[in-house]
Amino acid sequence: MTYDDSIQGAEATVVEDTFLGRRALVKIRPPKSYRLTELDDHIRTVRTKNEAKIMHDAREAGVRTPCIYDIDLSKFSITMEFIDGIAIKDVLDEHPERADEICEKIGIAVSKLHSAGICHGDLTTSNMILENDEVCLIDFSMGCTKAELEDIGVDLRLLERAFSSAHVGLESSFEKLMETYYANVSNPKQVKKKLIDIKNRARYT
Ligand SMILES: Nc1ncnc2c1ncn2[C@@H]1O[C@H](COP(=O)(O)OP(=O)(O)OP(=O)(O)O)[C@@H](O)[C@H]1O
Ligand SMILES: [Mg+2]
Structure with missing residues (x-):
């Protein structure tokens, strides 16, 4: 090689x-x-x-x-x-009309990950590949197992920031992603609260 x-x-x-x-x-x-x-x-x-x-x-x-x-x-x-597909970042850039459908799939994938106590550590749409209409997650080098609520919140906050900087105009699709996520985890209220805490912390520090 x-x-x-x-x-x-x-x-x-x-x-x-x-x-x-x-x-x-x-x-x-x-x-x-x-x-x-x-x-x-x-x-x-x-x-x-x-x-x-x-x-x-x-x-x-x-x-x-x-x-x-x-x-x-x-x-x-x-x-x-080798995952033979296209980076979701590029799919969303080139086909914004597919954003809702793809965001729901991302929501499900991330909910499964977090429900198993795994956090990704670098959740951006560059670290997701669309392969035959399925979302494949890559690049777990910053991830952790036995994730605490804090790790999960930070993971989601990163995803939110990645979306707001890389995918302007897809805010409503991101909301769908989060709705799907919350519908598929056992503790949506705690996660929502944690996300608010993290955002407030960033605002005041
Ligand atoms: N299993 C795979 N199949 C196909 N392509 C892959 C695979 N793993 C990684 N890639 C490609 O290689 C790129 C870099 O891989 P990865 O994100 O794991 O490494 P990295 O060094 O953390 O990169 P980055 O600069 O994005 O942080 C990915 O963005 C993707 O295009
Ligand atoms: Mg990467």
Whole structure:
């Protein structure tokens, strides 16, 4: 494998490959030269393991995520199923008429995730792929399991901010997303209250 046709993300490099004849995507965490080597290796190991574990747990909770094919901690890499679809960010930009339908699907996916005690950590429409009309969540490196109400609130707040900055004009579709979310979690009142708390905190600090 080479880095020639790789894409450099904020943290990781992704490159298309094959794994046992299947189309795969390899996500590698390159070293950060500004960090001490030992610390850098530790951070890259923890993030690689964390991402693979959460992706697996989310799948078990019924959320569409890439299947993990392999983890190589000597290379800080995860080989996963290649999701053949379009980033939801782009779908919403190009087909705003589909926003309601897609937002409902996002609401269901996030409700399943949170109901299983998993938070994503970077819920933006760039980290969601529409594959055959199904929402697939990717990029779980900042996620956590055993999520507390606070983590869940922060996750939703991030999603809300991602929507308001990247998808101006889709406010009513975002409301549908949240309605669907609340209809599918067991504690909608507590989550609503937590979101208000988080917004107020941001306003006064
Ligand atoms: N399993 C996959 N199948 C297809 N494409 C993928 C897959 N995983 C990641 N990608 C593509 O690679 C990009 C970067 O992956 P990811 O978001 O996991 O890494 P990142 O380094 O956190 O990137 P970012 O700069 O978005 O934070 C995604 O936005 C997506 O286009
Ligand atoms: Mg990403």
